[in-house]
Amino acid sequence: MPAIPGKITAPNYGNIPHSHRLPVTHREVVRAFGKLSRTSLITLAQQWLQKKNRDFCKPYLLGDQDKNAEEEDDAPYEPAESYEELQEIYKELLSRKGGRREVMDRILEGDWRTGISMYQLATAEIQHLLDHPQALRWTAKRMAKIPNNRVVKDMEVTNDSEHLPRFQAQTFMTNLAKELSPLMKAHYLITKLKTLPITILRVYIHDSPYSSEASLATDSNSSDGAKAVFFIWPNGSPYIYVSLATHLGQVVGDEGRHLRDVVLQAIPKAFSRPSSRYQLTPTNFTARSLSALLAYRGPGKSNAAAGGWSIFADHSFSQNALDFVATGKLSEAKGTSVDAVAQKAGPGRPKRHIDATETQEVKRRKAVAAGRFGSSGKANDGQGIERFEVRIDDPFPPQSNSTQQQQDATGASAETSRGKRKGRPSLLDRSAEDIQEIEELDNAWVPDVRVTFSGSHVFAGVRELVEQGVVDGEQMPGWMTGEAGVTIGAIKNGRIRSKGAVPGV
């Protein structure tokens, strides 16, 4: 670590403050800003210029120039005189059309040429996340209370019992920083969103004992790992979504994963209070889309009512108790109005003829699909899951007099599971108890069969296959509708095994 003359650089226990700046040529800065759209950039700049944020986002103003005027001759942008002038400039930029490059250059080479603060970098990355809600891959975890033997009334529901971990941002941040600062230096930004019921925490990991500006600017290691981790708390639920802030095409190295795990381990500790300790438990759910996460592991009604059970979560199963009208064709009326809206959206598009030639069979298949999927599995609902993996633990359907074949195959499957699989063990690998359970089955051949569905919206795809008649909608097992609400699981007796007592809590 090169020491900067005139500045003392010493390891300390502090966090990285919001106002520390990175040079505009820093890899992270270039990446974060290169991804943002023009409007987002302008909105961000306006946000930074707001009175309450000015301390963390000092722009380069005319007043700063005087000290070293000779350097600035070739600067492409005239520094503004005041915050108000800058605000006007960005307002003007917003009102007219132009390229995003123009705004980005103005920010990086003009108004913030002296550096982008950690606060700015963090807000820029969060803005990108909100602009592209599918940009990252999230894993949902659950905060579970570690059962306390001394306090017997732990689970009792009383007038003033609370079963969700209490989330108080300031206390949590202090505790988290206490846990992490001996291990690494980090910058934290925690934001409560207005548009979605979530709170985002971004942790920028700086793997160094120093928290000075100079040490931030130097790339301490050559590896190109992700430097930030995102955590999301959906308000009013025990879940937490975790993701590494990777850039497009960036490989997550072991180092990045390790740093994420360090932060992850500190989180339940930061939540815990004396006599109520928490731990993170997996929920077997990974998805890219935030709205899918909010639907399957969110604060609402849909957590334990996925797939065909979605009719219970929206109001299509039972009407309002005071709605006595039974004769109207309510569902049909709704359908046509949706169609009308869709057509209105694209007036240039030729009107789609709802084919009158729809045969009885097609209608029947559609009805079956509607029965199995309810209101879920629609291609445009934004709740797509990209990957759904299952392992089938049911014995292979027995065939007559083919024992020889069976034995051969068993040997082969054992070999593949031992020899071929390299690298990290998959979550789907059979555990010791699973294997024992399988061995207890007499004379059954249970090959290690894994099925992976992948696509932009897996269950919408399955629904379409049912509607097209490729998949038999009536014989299809329930897990193919997504009703188990997991993206990875093991199947026994044709059903996804559920270990928890009550789903979706």
Next chain:
Amino acid sequence: MFDQEKKEAYLQNLRDMVAAAEKERDNLAAILLSTPHLSTRLQKGPVANEHLRETAMNLLKRQSKRNVENIYRTCAGVTAYKVRDPDPNAVDNGNILGVRIEVFLEGKFVDKYHVLFNRPNPRHKSMLRVHHHTIPPCIPLQALAAKWMPQSQRDSSSRTGQDLVRFGRKLRKELTLWHIRKAAVDKLRVAAGLPSSTEQTKSSATEQSTYGKVLNAFTSDDETDPEDHDDDDDDVVSNERSRVVNITDIGADLAAQEIFITWSNNQIGAVVLNKDGQVKEGAFRSSDGVRLKEMERKAVGSLEGLLQRLSE
């Protein structure tokens, strides 16, 4: 282009009118079909076409079924029904017992929740287990199920008592209290002159300037604290000029058990509620971080009078 828009508006108007007329027709039909003794009159009276009589009888049956269902749901609040699990591999041939809980608040049925039970154990046919449900996670469903719908650990003999009625009652109480608390927080906002939470979400969706509120804008940065205070002082000065310290924000968590209040002089407070809406305890701080013990003492009591008690 303008013509196109005009046409669209005209068509939309027509569509609205059709929809309204259809609604009116359905309503009238429901009233007609609910007329007493209609079925006997239909059966006895002469009709030209036997097929039409059949259709009318079917409609009548549907209507009377709906009427009975609604009356039960309206009066009981918790009702049970049977559905089938379409999964061919479902336990117990897919027999599902559904429990529907209505939440009634201020003259309206505001929402309904479902808990669906199956019978996973073929030996104990009366043993129910929560299969799916639509209860939000801020309601302690798991704890209630563990208490009132326990699963027998051993296979036989130890028949743990399941009490579906008590379970439904307790769950309904939790859900209703939750809705009442949410409504009370909304009322508190209106009383403080703030838009109610539904209006607020509407306005914030259109407002684009910031995407959210940074919660640790001061905790990790000591250097800027003095300047922060400068800002605060400005605010205080301007407020002293107008002599009004008002509430700028009231927020609550999703379970509506914690309420956060912000005043225009940067004084902040948080109170914790019991489930039945009593303020259990509170913490208040002035802008320079001093605990306001007097306010904390005054906050305890019912939620409705909270603002009055604090402003006294």
